[in-house]
Amino acid sequence: MNEEKDMADARTILAGYRASIDNIDAALIHMLAERFRCTKAVGVLKAEHGLPPADPAREQQQIARLRQLAHDAHLDPDFAEKFLNFVVREVIRHHEQIAASSSGGTKNPLPTA
Numbered sequence: 134m135n136e137e138k139d140m141a142d143a144r145t146i147l148a149g150y151r152a153s154i155d156n157i158d159a160a161l162i163h164m165l166a167e168r169f170r171c172t173k174a175v176g177v178l179k180a181e182h183g184l185p186p187a188d189p190a191r192e193q194q195q196i197a198r199l200r201q202l203a204h205d206a207h208l209d210p211d212f213a214e215k216f217l218n219f220v221v222r223e224v225i226r227h228h229e230q231i232a233a234s235s236s237g238g239t240k241n242p243l244p245t246a
């Protein structure tokens with residue numbers, strides 16, 4: 134039957150799209166892991182030098198840049214901004230944890246006793 138063939142063709146096309154989606158999701162996970170590996174190192178550097186976990190001026194620059202990139206790529210700029218903010222919030226949480234668990238956040242802490 135034609136309907137059955139149409140359905141079988143649709144399932145084949147769907148499976149092809151899903152294979153690409155799975156590859157893209159894997160790439161996103163690897164890229165996020167690499168980004169967090171880098172931002173954790175930034176957190177250690179900031180804690181060692183007494184720098185604040187968050188840098189709102191830098192974030193504003195990133196938002197403006199990513200909104201433009203999203204626009205050019207036909208991705209919703211509001212979504213791109215929300216996604217960046219979501220990731221940055223988690224980064225700042227890590228930086229706060231690193232600062233709290235490091236020895237006073239100084240590179241060469243004074244002896245305590």
Ligand SMILES: C=C(O[C@@H]1C=C(C(=O)O)C=C[C@H]1O)C(=O)O
Binds near residue numbers: 172175191224
């Ligand atoms: C990574 C940094 O720390 C924070 C996290 C940012 C990010 O995830 O891109 C950007 C600015 C900071 O609020 C940084 O200062 O570069």
